Amino acid sequence: MRFDTIIVGGGLSGLSAALHLSRSGQRVALIERKRFLGGRAATYDDHTFGLPVDNGQHLMMGCYEATIEYLRLTGALEKVSLQPTQDVMFVTGKGKKHRLYCPPLPAPLHLLAGYGGFSLLTIREKIALGRMLLSLVRSPSTQQNRLRHMTIAEWFAELEQPLSLVEKFWDPLVASIMNAAPHQLSAVVFYRTLRTIFLGHRQNSSLMFFKTDHQRTFVEPATKYLEHKGSFILNGKGLTSMKERSGSVKALILDDGSEISGENYIIALPEHEIRRVAGAEQLVSTWSEARWDSSPIITVNLWFEEPISPLPIIGFVGAPVHWIFTRGEVQLPEGNTAHYVTAVLSAADTLIDATEQQLTNLVLREIVARLGIKNPRPLRVKVMKEKRATYILSPEVEACRPGPITSVSNLFLAGDWTATGFPATIEGAILSGRSAARAILHRLP
Numbered sequence: 001m002r003f004d005t006i007i008v009g010g011g012l013s014g015l016s017a018a019l020h021l022s023r024s025g026q027r028v029a030l031i032e033r034k035r036f037l038g039g040r041a042a043t044y045d046d047h048t049f050g051l052p053v054d055n056g057q058h059l060m061m062g063c064y065e066a067t068i069e070y071l072r073l074t075g076a077l078e079k080v081s082l083q084p085t086q087d088v089m090f091v092t093g094k095g096k097k098h099r100l101y102c103p104p105l106p107a108p109l110h111l112l113a114g115y116g117g118f119s120l121l122t123i124r125e126k127i128a129l130g131r132m133l134l135s136l137v138r139s140p141s142t143q144q145n146r147l148r149h150m151t152i153a154e155w156f157a158e159l160e161q162p163l164s165l166v167e168k169f170w171d172p173l174v175a176s177i178m179n180a181a182p183h184q185l186s187a188v189v190f191y192r193t194l195r196t197i198f199l200g201h202r203q204n205s206s207l208m209f210f211k212t213d214h215q216r217t218f219v220e221p222a223t224k225y226l227e228h229k230g231s232f233i234l235n236g237k238g239l240t241s242m243k244e245r246s247g248s249v250k251a252l253i254l255d256d257g258s259e260i261s262g263e264n265y266i267i268a269l270p271e272h273e274i275r276r277v278a279g280a281e282q283l284v285s286t287w288s289e290a291r292w293d294s295s296p297i298i299t300v301n302l303w304f305e306e307p308i309s310p311l312p313i314i315g316f317v318g319a320p321v322h323w324i325f326t327r328g329e330v331q332l333p334e335g336n337t338a339h340y341v342t343a344v345l346s347a348a349d350t351l352i353d354a355t356e357q358q359l360t361n362l363v364l365r366e367i368v369a370r371l372g373i374k375n376p377r378p379l380r381v382k383v384m385k386e387k388r389a390t391y392i393l394s395p396e397v398e399a400c401r402p403g404p405i406t407s408v409s410n411l412f413l414a415g416d417w418t419a420t421g422f423p424a425t426i427e428g429a430i431l432s433g434r435s436a437a438r439a440i441l442h443r444l445p
């Protein structure tokens with residue numbers, strides 16, 4: 001069977017590429033090595049545990065334009081909820097609450113009012129934050145050229161951000177968006193992200209929450225759409241090598257020895273997986289100068305008898321636990337209901353080897369100290385560790401990120417690590433899949 005386009009990798013970038021090509025009438029085959037789709041935004045339906053659990057808690061924002069388009073296209077927009085305006089509660093180690101609420105005014109007045117009234121920050125820190133925000137509006141092309149060579153930490157130093165502001169505000173924000181520390185990361189990626197969040201529409205800075213798991217939000221609706229459009233999904237088959245001749249790919253060889261061929265190919269795999277594919281050496285050499293290190297994220301899933309907070313999200317200031325999400329009531333296999341809570345520890349390299357018990361105790365200690373809950377005893381716990389959650393986008397890596405078009409005429413790339421201009425996120429992955437699909441569609445006669 002011959003296809004118009006073969007996509008390798010059933011994460012969000014591959015699914016997004018498949019959706020856009022199928023929408024345009026292409027006959028697509030999507031190849032995924034695992035038995036399930038979703039990649040790093042997948043759901044594990046572990047029968048021994050009895051509850052579906054995501055590989056990690058994810059958070060989205062109103063500025064996720066390509067993601068919203070994906071959800072609308074697959075009829076899954078109702079599976080997420082978007083705040084009318086940015087509204088987040090932060091709690092310090094002593095249990096003091098500080099609400100960041102941006103009133104529903106036209107942008108950027110909502111930010112001035114919201115951050116102006118944010119009691120976590122002192123006047124001096126707010127002035128420094130204002131300096132940072134002002135720098136976002138100044139001559140974007142000159143700024144981007146300069147910031148390309150700098151780390152976020154160097155940019156903070158240049159704009160004289162006080163250490164107290166960096167520790168309580170910037171460090172957790174950078175970890176949440178780019179999953180590493182400011183001294184490791186490219187300033188230009190963070191600059192573009194801040195511009196998108198803060199300078200766009202008011203709801204760009206609103207938080208977007210999942211009402212259900214990744215499988216029901218991203219995978220099932222997309223699978224139905226693709227099957228309805230006549231596309232094929234091949235689960236449990238991995239790419240091992242590419243057959244290339246005269247500057248174009250002729251076929252892909254899969255790990256069961258089978259061969260599959262099409263007019264065009266999209267490789268939507270993480271960078272380190274492409275390195276393992278025989279025949280991809282030439283491709284890899286274009287970005288292999290940089291060090292593609294990755295950084296972990298840990299999610300501690302807890303099910304309590306009683307609710308721990310009415311708020312959907314709480315930021316813990318100055319803690320290794322960055323966010324607590326309350327996910328509502330769920331039915332346990334035993335028949336009783338429980339209140340589902342997740343705790344997120346981003347850029348968690350120092351904690352990745354801790355045991356499940358140590359991580360649970362750490363989270364429970366923070367819940368006691370900050371939320372004043374006495375003796376919280378979870379009914380169930382599940383710790384999810386993702387060692388390679390995202391690549392660390394250093395200035396060197398950012399300079400090497402390849403776009404969707406390669407030197408091989410019918411081979412295209414997608415993935416959160418490619419040159420989307422944004423961090424390695426859901427939005428970056430979905431955007432990259434759309435860009436690869438568009439690159440193919442633009443070449444069609």
Ligand SMILES: Cc1cc2nc3c(=O)[nH]c(=O)nc-3n(C[C@H](O)[C@H](O)[C@H](O)COP(=O)(O)OP(=O)(O)OC[C@H]3O[C@@H](n4cnc5c(N)ncnc54)[C@H](O)[C@@H]3O)c2cc1C
Pocket residue numbers: 008009010011012013014031032033034037038039040041055056057058059060237238239240268269270273297298299386388389390414415416417424425426427428429
């Ligand atoms: C724990 C965690 C928390 C996160 N939190 C957030 C968040 O809050 N907000 C946010 O926006 N982003 C978040 N992210 C990032 C987001 O999940 C990723 O950026 C996105 O899912 C990456 O999608 P992708 O398609 O680029 O790659 P992947 O999801 O890695 O997809 C690649 C796919 O290719 C498959 N594959 C690999 N090798 C082969 C092969 N040889 N043949 C066939 N298939 C193969 C893999 O099995 C995988 O399914 C988080 C990530 C993690 C891990």
